[in-house]
Amino acid sequence: GAVVSQHPSRVICKSGTSVKIECRSLDFQATTMFWYRQFPKQSLMLMATSNEGSKATYEQGVEKDKFLINHASLTLSTLTVTSAHPEDSSFYICSAETSTDYGYTFGSGTRLTVV
Amino acid sequence: AQTVTQSQPEMSVQEAETVTLSCTYDTSESDYYLFWYKQPPSRQMILVIRQEAYKQQNATENRFSVNFQKAAKSFSLKISDSQLGDAAMYFCAYRSVGANSKLTFGKGITLSVRP
Numbered sequence: 001g002a003v004v005s006q007h008p009s010r011v012i013c014k015s016g017t018s019v020k021i022e023c024r025s026l027d028f029q030a031t032t033m034f035w036y037r038q039f040p041k042q043s044l045m046l047m048a049t050s051n052e053g054s055k056a057t058y059e060q061g062v063e064k065d066k067f068l069i070n071h072a073s074l075t076l077s078t079l080t081v082t083s084a085h086p087e088d089s090s091f092y093i094c095s096a097e098t099s100t101d102y103g104y105t106f107g108s109g110t111r112l113t114v115v
Numbered sequence: 116a117q118t119v120t121q122s123q124p125e126m127s128v129q130e131a132e133t134v135t136l137s138c139t140y141d142t143s144e145s146d147y148y149l150f151w152y153k154q155p156p157s158r159q160m161i162l163v164i165r166q167e168a169y170k171q172q173n174a175t176e177n178r179f180s181v182n183f184q185k186a187a188k189s190f191s192l193k194i195s196d197s198q199l200g201d202a203a204m205y206f207c208a209y210r211s212v213g214a215n216s217k218l219t220f221g222k223g224i225t226l227s228v229r230p
Contacts, residue, residue, distance in 0.1 A: 032215035038158075043206060043220045051215075091158060097215050103150055104218060106160035 002028045002098040006107025013084055013114055021079045021110045023094035030096035033077035034104070035069060038091045050077045084114040117142045119209050121221035128197045129229050135182075136192040136224050138207030146212045149183070151192045154223075155203040163205070166190065194226075202228045 003026040013019045023033055031052050036044040048064075050056040050071035058064045066088075068080040077096075081088055091111050095104040118141045128134035140149070151163040166174045166183050174181050178195045194201055207221040 034217060041204070041223075041225065043222045044160075046217060049215075049217060093158075093160065095160070095218075103148070103162050103165055103210075109158050 002026075002096075002105045004030070004094060004096055004105045004107040006094055006110060008110060009108060010111045011113070013112070015085055015114055016083055018080055018082045019084055019112060021081075021092055021094075021112075023077050023079075023096075023107045025075045025096050025105075028096075028098060029074035030077070031074060032097060033071055034095045035067075035077075035079050036093045036095070038093060038109075040091075044093060047079075081112065084112070086114045088112065089114045117144070117147075117209050117211070117219050119207050119219050119221040121207055121224050123224050124222070125225045125227070127227045127229060128194070128201075130197055130199060132197055133193060133195045134197055134226065136194070136205055136207075136226065138190045138192070138221055140188050140190065140207070140209050142188070142209065144211060148210045148212070149181075149190045150208040150210070150218070151179070151181070151190075152206045152208060152220075153201075153203045154206065155200075160206075164192065197228050199228050199230060202226060 005024045033050045035047045038044050047062045048056045048058045050069045052071045056069035071077040093109045094107040098105050120139045147168045149166045153161045153163050164176045180193045182191045204223045206223045208218045210216045
């Protein structure tokens with residue numbers, strides 16, 4: 001089946017530094033990637049939608065200068081958290097539409113801790 | 116805009132028993148897709164079952180089935196013969212027809228299974 005590989009699974013960074021999260025579609029082309037943020041025991045909150053070769057569309061209230069999204073190819077989308085602060089600590093998940101079931105395949109998520 | 120409501124934050128079921136998770140949604144669209152996703156402690160999102168709105172027949176996947184009531188905008192998930200591995204957060208989700216439409220999630224419900 002369709003697989004989205006997300007790395008790293010866990011990352012700890014110092015406050016003020018930047019962290020990059022990668023999502024790769026392994027056996028299909030993902031023209032669109034969705035990026036979510038999830039707090040413990042809460043639902044997934046859509047942050048932005050990235051489209052290959054064009055600028056990402058951010059949801060209201062999401063700082064586009066803090067959460068930089070790049071979708072340079074049909075198989076790779078990246079989320080960079082810039083100048084990270086402790087309040088950015090969260091679980092980040094990507095997903096892409098699969099063509100077979102009208103649903104989405106999700107990456108395994110990245111737990112970001114900013115200290 | 117579409118909304119998805121899961122009003123029960125937690126439920127518990129005895130192993131081997133049946134449990135039903137509720138979901139309602141609001142939309143002005145006539146055609147759409149509905150999903151139930153499972154998120155176990157690993158936090159990997161797993162598709163449980165999907166339903167196309169134009170299909171009157173309720174979807175079934177092994178021990179999982181749905182009760183889709185389009186007029187009432189209700190989409191409940193029934194888990195039969197509950198197993199310990201069913202313990203997880205379950206999210207109801209909606210998407211519009213059309214390529215790369217985003218998923219709208221409910222708040223989720225935490226299901227525990229008692230041995």
